[in-house]
Amino acid sequence: MSRRLIFLSAFEMNTVGHLAHGLWRHPRDQSSRYTDIDYWMDLARLLERGLFDAVFLADVTGTYDVYGGGPHAAIRHAVQVPINDPMLLVPAMASVTQHLGFGVTVGTGGEAPYLFARRMSTLDHLTRGRIGWNIVTGFLDRAARGRGESGQPDHDERYDAADEFMNVVYGLWESSWADDAVVRDRASGLYAQPEKVRPVRHAGPRFPLNAIHLSEPSPQRSPLLFQAGASARGRVFAVRHGECIFVPNLGPSRTAAIVRDIRAQAVQAGRSPDSLRLLTGLQVIVARTEREAQDKYAEYRRYALPEAGLTQLASATGIDFSRFEADEVIPDFRSNSIQSSAEALAADGQWTVRKLLADMPLGGRYAPIVGSPGQIADAMASWVEETGIDGFNLARSVSPESFADFIDLVVPELQTRGLFKHSYAPGTLREKIFGSPRLPPTHPGAGDALAKMPWPT
Template sequence: MSARRELRLNAFEMGAPGHTWAGLWRHPRDAAARYNTLEYWVSLARTAERGLFDGIFLADVVGVYDVYGASPATAVARAAQAPNLDPFLLVPAMAHATTHLGFGVTANLTYEHPYTFTRRLSTLDHLTNGRIGWNVVTGYLESGARGMGLPQAREHDARYDAGEDFLEAAYKLWEGSWEDGAALRDRAGGLFTQPGRVHRVTHDGPSYRVDGQHLSEPSPQRTPVLYQAGASSRGRLFAARHAESIFLNGQTKAVAGKAVRATRQAAKEAGRDPYDIRMFLGATVIVAPTRAEAFDLRDEYARYLDVEGQLALVSGWTGIDLSGLDAHEGLAYVKTNAMQSLLENLTLPGERPFTRADFAEFGPRGARAPFIVGSPSDVADALLSWADEADLDGFNLTRAVAPETIEAFVDLVVPALQDRGAFKTRYREGTLREKLFPEGGAHLKATHPGARFRRGGSEARASAA
């Protein structure tokens, strides 16, 4: 990384009482048990905007973690991402309470159809004035597949093949159906839309078929900002082709940097500028006015970590039942249909594989990503070091105790980053895409594969009638 870029920050959240650190909802100052109230989400959004965050990244999962002990009981009892809310319904309230904050919403395309799904994203993009992103996921939980009436989840690589098909259909609807200016709103002439400027699109793919017009007029961004978290070999190719922002994890700078370099190289090979993708690394930050206070806070939080809940999460993510693993027995790599990249990170790199005891640690190994504790200066220096060495654009900040950890970050770390010239002091105007890519516009860049389906492009003409 030749020159320091302005850091980007998202609050990494989920509509659930427990997210990536099981059990912390029990902390007496934690408010996550009120996750099912509007007040909780509106307060979070206002805090994130006060801190000039780029967005709130809303995770989601369809299904329940039932790999640990071959039962969902632990996940349900310990609130390991269960119960959880539909993230789409959280956005309008938060958007109404803010002006600039973006929203990255996770949605599993396996259980959606492009025709209606594109309207849902367009609706949110309209209502937020262009502040919506979609975290494209393909689903990996067998429990989710069963819940949706399927015999099993799609095989890992086949999920991404279906994802390619889904996105092509979505691009046709978002980019190729409505011409700019088709919606006239002509009161005197009684004409709201010119029918000749709204076009039927067809898509006949291996997984999805569409024959119709996009149900929504073009939103400010047309296609929402596209997030992705694929880091396996197949997932990386998918992300390099489609993603504008990528969320990754890595327990060391070397591991994170390797993933970033591989993805940027894949993007280049796909004909894109490698830096047309913003790279966000997950991170847990515990900050206090002094280093000693921060470590005391870390120790206090650690007392509330729910080990069984944590093991239920990791078992679900990896597809390996950790209930029978001895405390210090290394996790061995086996190919599963779950998160292959995570399992590779936990077993292949580093001096030793991860153990059951590691997953129960409220610290760097338990986090599987940066776990930073210290004063505001300590934290700012650490974040910048990770960004410089791993070629990162920013961080998805994991919830620990809500809202305490994000409020402390906003009040203490943001000013320290601003003092170093590494973080903005005000928002830029424009859509989420224009904020993330100031050199571009509100719509997909011309080098993005989705732009080929814009009205006038060869693919758009071929699929329109």
């Protein structure tokens, strides 16, 4: 079997502080320009120059308010607040690129599937088939209260609701309009054949629906589906729906175990192993020599705020770390928030606040790989070999410097080793990655609904 080329996406967010908290203070960092459309268009051009497969736009609705019992620390240090809508960036970034894909995070907890399906179809049309959707269920109580609810449902219940949400949007994207419904016959005045358009009927408890999809079929119909569920229930959901699945970076051996488990579950669920791409997070500090890279790393660390990272981690785990003394052992990591985050900490043994802070040298829980282009390429190749992953979600530190450094220094090294592409493949985002514009037959959202359901007469 020929070796698969590494998949690369840039991990971004429509906010100041994403994962490397405090580095917005660096004199060369431009992330505080996040409200400037030129900032995002320039970033899109840069990433396409570097042949990145996609820019992955994370999102969160609600503020981190567990640490200290309120949102004050998050607001003070710009810990993913203020934050703007990532979907609105896509048309501008797509307008200055031809190949770069866009993975947009949207939660199922605060959306109406009927209108959401139209927004995604619109973006698929406007990008000519380059849109992807990162499916999340949400975890912040503050977000639920912003929607008028008392708090988030239980962890597994959120996934149950998301499964139903997916069934509804699959029906809208895949089975409401026939492939040949739109004819655009100027002579007769017939734009679309009404007999080739049918309502989607769903009688589920959360999202009842009886309506046609408002958009005509887009290039991919369903967007490329990203997912990052890492808990036991989350992996079931990821294996059922995801095409590109993010797995947590827990070191090579533990990450490899997760990769093996997900691939095994996919086979058991009837999914083709080739219908998945597994990615993990990575943060890179690179320069022409190892010494220069270490100097740059030391420079970055002077601006990082590990305490701000602790604010984000508190909401991810549901634990208010401000209640503990610096060397007091934190006793319980059970949570209704992101279970995999709590489980990962629990698996690492005893933690103290001092130890957690030391674990976040750049303000977040990413251990950066620091070195020369050759050393970075060695590390990435080793990760692929040892874990079985297909690629990386590259997190920014100083923006856009960290992406530019990677593109100028590491990409040529990966290309020389035959690990990364020299040009983009044609077609939609799904075609570029999987060779087909539509969901594969083994995906539960594809199905043969059009063949099984009789058209109304």
